[in-house]
Amino acid sequence: xxxxxxxxxxxxxxxxxxxxxxxxxxxxxxxxxxxxxxxxxxxxxxxxxxxxxxxxxxxxxxxxxxxxxxxxxxxxxxxxxxxxxxxxxxxxxxxxxxxxxxxxxxxxxxxxxxxxxx
Numbered sequence: 001x002x003x004x005x006x007x008x009x010x011x012x013x014x015x016x017x018x019x020x021x022x023x024x025x026x027x028x029x030x031x032x033x034x035x036x037x038x039x040x041x042x043x044x045x046x047x048x049x050x051x052x053x054x055x056x057x058x059x060x061x062x063x064x065x066x067x068x069x070x071x072x073x074x075x076x077x078x079x080x081x082x083x084x085x086x087x088x089x090x091x092x093x094x095x096x097x098x099x100x101x102x103x104x105x106x107x108x109x110x111x112x113x114x115x116x117x118x
Contacts, residue, residue: 071087092108
């Protein structure tokens with residue numbers, strides 16, 4: 001293979017993923033200064049229970065997927081639609097490597113409110 005062809009192919013394989021990732025614009029998260037009291041409580045719950053495995057404002061993974069715009073996407077990383085019911089089920093019962101997270105009904109509602117800000 002000629003060097004110029006090899007260089008062109010290398011450029012395509014290195015640049016294409018970057019370009020494709022840039023094509024998927026996600027809506028920005030709601031600024032913390034605009035959170036309701038419920039969303040702020042949910043953010044505190046997220047920090048205490050979820051942040052060790054999930055980044056809130058990026059899609060990059062930590063130990064679990066990043067959650068930016070989770071409720072605004074057509075599907076969660078599992079492929080399931082991101083309804084409050086499905087998200088609640090995953091939080092409370094776990095999924096694959098994610099353990100179940102016991103929360104009260106009020107805590108769950110606060111956390112869901114926060115997730116909608118992402």
